[in-house]
Amino acid sequence: MRKRRKSRRNLRIRRQETTAKKVLRIVLYVFIMIAVLLSAVVATLGLSLNMICSDKYPGAQQMFVTTILETGQFKFLASMFLSQEEIQQIVNANSMQAFDEEISDDLIRIGGSGSVDAGGSQSYEEQKDIEIIEVSGATYSGTMMIVKDPSRVSLATIYPWKAEGVNLDQLVNDNGAVAGINGGLYDSSNNSGGRPYGVIVSNGEIQYNKPQEYAGLVLIGFTNDHILQIIDVSDMTPADVEKLVKDKGIRDAVTFQEEASDSNNHFVQLIINNEPRSVNGMGSGLNPRTAIGQRADGSVLMFVTDGRGKSGHLGASSGDLIGVMQEYGAVNAANLDGGSSSCMYYNGEYLRTSVTFYYSNSSWKLPAGFIVK
Numbered sequence: 001m002r003k004r005r006k007s008r009r010n011l012r013i014r015r016q017e018t019t020a021k022k023v024l025r026i027v028l029y030v031f032i033m034i035a036v037l038l039s040a041v042v043a044t045l046g047l048s049l050n051m052i053c054s055d056k057y058p059g060a061q062q063m064f065v066t067t068i069l070e071t072g073q074f075k076f077l078a079s080m081f082l083s084q085e086e087i088q089q090i091v092n093a094n095s096m097q098a099f100d101e102e103i104s105d106d107l108i109r110i111g112g113s114g115s116v117d118a119g120g121s122q123s124y125e126e127q128k129d130i131e132i133i134e135v136s137g138a139t140y141s142g143t144m145m146i147v148k149d150p151s152r153v154s155l156a157t158i159y160p161w162k163a164e165g166v167n168l169d170q171l172v173n174d175n176g177a178v179a180g181i182n183g184g185l186y187d188s189s190n191n192s193g194g195r196p197y198g199v200i201v202s203n204g205e206i207q208y209n210k211p212q213e214y215a216g217l218v219l220i221g222f223t224n225d226h227i228l229q230i231i232d233v234s235d236m237t238p239a240d241v242e243k244l245v246k247d248k249g250i251r252d253a254v255t256f257q258e259e260a261s262d263s264n265n266h267f268v269q270l271i272i273n274n275e276p277r278s279v280n281g282m283g284s285g286l287n288p289r290t291a292i293g294q295r296a297d298g299s300v301l302m303f304v305t306d307g308r309g310k311s312g313h314l315g316a317s318s319g320d321l322i323g324v325m326q327e328y329g330a331v332n333a334a335n336l337d338g339g340s341s342s343c344m345y346y347n348g349e350y351l352r353t354s355v356t357f358y359y360s361n362s363s364w365k366l367p368a369g370f371i372v373k
Contacts, residue, residue: 065090067285067315069265071339072188079262087262094281095260096318099269100232107273107331108227110150110298130179130372132346135303135324139286140316142305143344143351144328145179147372150226150298155183155252157200157368159207165193165365168345177371179346181302182290184254185214185337186367193365198255199233199241200368206245209238214257218268219244220292220334221253228294229253230269230334254368256336267318270333276322284318288342288355292370293325293333301328302370304344304352340364 065078065087078087131146147153156175158165165186172180185197198217200208204224211217211233219231219241229248233241233255244250257266267284269277270291288307294300303324307315316324318335325333343363344352354364 062090062094062282063285065285066094066265066282067287069263070285070287075263084262091260091262091265092280094283095265096267096269096283097278097280099272099277101272101275102231103227103229103332104273105223105225105227107296108294108298109296110226130346132351135305137305137316137320137324139314140289140305140307140320141311141313142289142303142316142324144324145181145302145344145346145351145372146328147179147300147302148297150222150228150294150300152372153222153226153252153300154371154373155200155202155221155254155368156180156371157196157202157207158194159200159202159367161196161208161367162194163192165367168343168363168366168369169350171366171369172345172371175371175373177373179302179344179372180369181292181304181344182337182341182363182366183368183370184220184256185217186341188341188364191364194367196254196367198257199253200255201245201250201253202368204245204251206242209241211236211238211241211255214259215264216258216266217255218258218334219250219253219255220268220336221250224249224251226298228292228300228332228334230272230332232258234258252370254336254370256334266335268334270318270322270335271325271330272332274331276326277318279319279322282317282319286315286317287338288340289316289321289338290336290342290344291321291325291333292336293328293330295329296331299329301325301330301333302344304342306342306352306355308339308355310355341366 068074068078129148133144135142135144156171168180187195196208197213199211199219201221216234219233221229223229256268258268259266289305291303305316306313321335340354341364343354
């Protein structure tokens, strides 16, 4: 009897061991298949990038380099296939011409109270306060928000700065606003978003003041008279910025980077005093974008696009932004931080969101953003 029990027990053990071995073999097989598949994908991607970056396809090469240099995490890919000299040649051939003209406040007609003289037969009171328009291009889909009263636009921040920022909807809702877009340059590593770069002014208070923290910083913001300003601060000291904010009456502002090099390919000025910026070649790559502008009647234009594969779109170029801002009557317009940072929130929902998988229904964490109260 004991022998039978022992025999049965041994049989069960052998069966269990056999089953375990089968499961292990299946698991190993699956892992091997996944590894082979990943290796094939990596090899295909490498060959594709090598082909794109070759001289055989100059158009694709230029598009790839100008686009990848605008990203935060993948700039290194360009230097994997091209030398710094080759990259710089491409950047120089596809850049934007220098734009040093200062904004003329006289071109914007705003009443002392901040109400807008819209002109024509329709009074300001009869217009919609906020208008949302869908804009489509060959390589992007975008949303234009027109805010008729510029005094409603301000900058919300998380100051004093923390390790992590907040999503755009929290910036909007915590400040009793109805809409918002992302703003200027900030620390986006690991989606931390708790610290800006350059200069931050909120409600007339300078909350961050390092104008030479990055090369080519340009201030984008509004005066106490609600006029959009686009000012190069790259050669200024913190004391110079303090004087500028006081003399110009800057109430809310961020900074973004103007630099065309083998390590960065960023731009700011789009239109100054009704004059569109001249573009060399493609001007820029294709990426998600956020831009802000102002019409002659004082209305503020906020424009955000998709890109990087979202909805099958590559994104918008500098020329696209200039064209759209001109179409909607911008006297002055500037490019803000784009890429994964681009987002727009209005009336309780995201109209445009981050392109990354984990943040497809929200935004990256931000230290600041332009809001509409």
